[in-house]
Amino acid sequence: MKKYLVTGGAGFIGSNFVNRLFNELSSKESDFEIHCIDKLTYAGNLANISKEARESKSFVFHEVDINSTEVDVILGSNQFEYGINFAAESHVDRSIDGPAIFVTTNVLGTTNLLNAWRSFQNNRFIQIGTDEVYGSLQVGFANEQFRLMPSSPYSASKASADLIALSYRHTYGMDVIVTRCSNNYGPNQNSEKLIPKMIEAIQANHDLQVYGDGSNVREWIHVGDHVSAIMQIATAIKPQSSVYNIGTGVELTNLQIIKLLQDKIKYSESKVKFIADRPGHDFRYAIDSRLLREEFGWKPAIDLNEGLDGLISL
Numbered sequence: 001m002k003k004y005l006v007t008g009g010a011g012f013i014g015s016n017f018v019n020r021l022f023n024e025l026s027s028k029e030s031d032f033e034i035h036c037i038d039k040l041t042y043a044g045n046l047a048n049i050s051k052e053a054r055e056s057k058s059f060v061f062h063e064v065d066i067n068s069t070e071v072d073v074i075l076g077s078n079q080f081e082y083g084i085n086f087a088a089e090s091h092v093d094r095s096i097d098g099p100a101i102f103v104t105t106n107v108l109g110t111t112n113l114l115n116a117w118r119s120f121q122n123n124r125f126i127q128i129g130t131d132e133v134y135g136s137l138q139v140g141f142a143n144e145q146f147r148l149m150p151s152s153p154y155s156a157s158k159a160s161a162d163l164i165a166l167s168y169r170h171t172y173g174m175d176v177i178v179t180r181c182s183n184n185y186g187p188n189q190n191s192e193k194l195i196p197k198m199i200e201a202i203q204a205n206h207d208l209q210v211y212g213d214g215s216n217v218r219e220w221i222h223v224g225d226h227v228s229a230i231m232q233i234a235t236a237i238k239p240q241s242s243v244y245n246i247g248t249g250v251e252l253t254n255l256q257i258i259k260l261l262q263d264k265i266k267y268s269e270s271k272v273k274f275i276a277d278r279p280g281h282d283f284r285y286a287i288d289s290r291l292l293r294e295e296f297g298w299k300p301a302i303d304l305n306e307g308l309d310g311l312i313s314l
Contacts, residue, residue, distance in 0.1 A: 002032045005080040007066055007113065008044070008087030009036030012189045013128065015048035016223045017084065017230060022053040024231075035060045035078060037071070037087070048188040066109035075120040082124040082234045085113055088158065090130075091192050095154035096279055106157035107164065114168045114176075122175075125165070126234055129180040131219065131247065133159040136282035143288040144180075144243040151280050162243075169242055177233060181246040182287055186223030186307060198258050199311060202267045212277035214255030217284035221248045222302035232296045240295055247289040248300045260305075264312055 004021060008014040018036055025032045034053070038044045040063055046054060053059050064070045066087045087109060089095065089102045110127065117125050134142035135149030148163075150156040162178045169176035185195045201208050229246045233239060252260070255272075262269060292298050 003035060003078050003080050005035050005083035007037040007085045010038035010040060010044035010046050010048055011086060013184055013223055014086035015188050017227045019050050019053060020227050032058050033060050034058060037062045037064050039065045043190050067112050071112055071116045075116040080121055080123060083117060084126045085110060086128050092152045092154045095152055099153035102153050102157040107160045110161040111164055114165060118172055118174060124175045127161060127165040127178045129162045129178050130158050131180050131182045131285045131287045133162060137284050137286050141286045141288040144245055144291055151282055166242060177239060178243045179230060179246055181226050182219035182221050184221055184223045184226055198261050202265050207273040208258055208271050209273050209275050210254060211281060213274060215253050216281060217251050217253050219247050219251050219286050220304055221300060222307040225300040225302050229292060229298050232298055241291060244292045245287040245289045246292060247287040250304055251286060
């Protein structure tokens with residue numbers, strides 16, 4: 001029986017990955033297990049995983065903190081085709097208010113997983129990162145060799161996790177790969193994030209609060225495209241790199257995203273309210289994802305307008 005490990009699998013990106021993996025495996029085989037580890041914090045919800053998957057004998061759920069010794073029990077009792085670590089504290093505002101939990105989960109939790117993986121597993125471990133580790137770019141794009149310049153407690157904790165993961169690859173010869181993706185949007189995203197937050201505000205006839213003047217730039221990718229890239233990396237026989245950027249090249253300011261949503265839902269521009277900027281707010285994230293595209297032939301399939309229309313119709 002083939003088994004797969006997904007940590008943080010009840011969260012936004014993790015649940016989309018679990019749903020895709022379950023659907024793909026179900027279409028071609030019946031004897032498999034997807035083991036999902038999730039602490040079920042405010043950002044995790046089992047309902048994010050499809051009812052078909054949740055009720056299947058092929059889905060095994062562990063309500064476990066990745067810092068727990070229970071991780072050793074799970075990894076010591078199963079052999080996995082690969083493991084993917086989506087588990088993370090991931091909201092910049094929360095990291096500004098309380099950095100400690102970000103270090104605990106993102107740095108120490110990742111280290112605990114890597115230690116268990118080293119002890120009990122032989123196959124690939126993928127650490128899911130973020131483009132925010134490269135810091136703010138006025139111009140140009142960050143490739144995989146770009147210097148790391150994280151500026152928030154969140155991005156600093158993720159950069160630390162990346163470096164620890166890569167050190168296990170170098171020191172212990174483990175098959176570890178780090179991915180760094182641009183801003184995700186799509187189904188199951190927590191309402192603290194920009195796009196679902198604005199959609200909810202519009203639907204509730206509330207003001208649309210925008211940090212600063214709304215000129216901060218982000219590169220946007222639908223979670224479905226992110227998941228498809230991870231699946232290709234996870235199953236590649238001999239990847240050429242230890243780090244892959246995943247991006248679309250589609251850059252918009254926060255204000256442009258909000259106006260796009262307003263146009264789609266026919267919502268008054270007068271509802272936009274500019275508020276005091278976030279401390280240390282990075283101006284622009286932008287990555288060069290040519291390595292992924294050239295090696296795997298990957299490219300995004302979901303147009304931004306199409307993706308937003310799908311969210312609005314939910």
